[in-house]
Amino acid sequence: MGLFLSGSLVAVVTPMTAAGDIDWTAWERLVDWHFAAGTDGLVVAGTTGESPTLTEPEVEELLRRARPRFPGRPLLAGSGSNSTAASIARGARFAAAGADAVLVVAPYYNKPTQAGLLAHYRAIGAASPVPVVLYNVPGRTGVDILPATVAELAGSRNLVAIKESTMSVERIRELLRLVDGRMSVLCGDDPVAAEAMLAGAQGVISVTANVAPRQMHELAVAARAGDAARALAIDETLKPLHAALFVESNPIPTKWALEQMGLIGPGIRLPLLPLSAGQQPTVAAALAALPRSQAA
Secondary structure: OOOHHOOOEEEEOOOOOOOEEEEEHHHHHHHHHHHHOOOOEEOOOOOOOOHOOOHHHHHHHHHHHHHOOOOOOOHHHHHHOOOOHHHHEEEEEHHOOOOHHHEEEEOOOOOHHHHHHHHHHHHOOOOOHEEEEEEOOOHHHHHOOHHHHHHHHHOOEEEEEEEEOOOOOHHHHHHHHHHOOOOEEEEEEHHHHHHHHHOOOOEEEEOOHHHHHHHHHHHHHHOOOOOOOOOOOHHHHHHHHHHHHOOOOHHHHHHHHHHHOOOOOOOOOOOOOOOOOOOOOHHHHHOOOOOOOOOO
């Protein structure tokens, strides 16, 4: 059931005006651009989309506007919080607005035990009207969904995939072995995505795809076909971008890069600020190094 989530799924930014309002025209332009570039799935209101500062009505409108512009490909929405009940309620609203699946980050700050994580995700899966993707990013949440816990959840109602963001291909391999086809494994870290997919991960939820969508799609196609030479060659051209997009907290560098490309305006919401002047040359150099066909 989870294998419909594969390839290069973009953790898409939320374009904003200088005043911090969502730029709906830019949003529709971004969705169209990703569809034309072959992006395999759109993840709305994830961390890269500034989910902590988006209201639920804003996320619903992002989904409603994206759905007809992204036909036949999965549309996901970030619905996780550190409240199980709130995650369930948000997931239902976002599914009604057009999401094909929801991305549910591990509860942050309150730091549940592994038993608590099992109960949390089982409750969400049982209540969700759409498939659920677990999201493990311990560097941000302070809690790690351990592989043994994921293995217990695999096969549970509606729990179809995990986005694993620990920068470890060994962790990806362990998950693939333990879930044994009962759940898709998606890499959440662009620098190791090629190796992860060559090891068997079904896809990547990518930040880099915001800036180089066609190249990330082609990398995923090659890696999933077992064409290591092509996948690694594409990845080599993207390594400066993988690094540059994290010189400051995500999505600060990504939004600046997209502004330089003429795709969005300068808006970002506090407590994040625009990319500092000192880091702009690094991101500009990574953009300049992209093959011409990928830089627009």
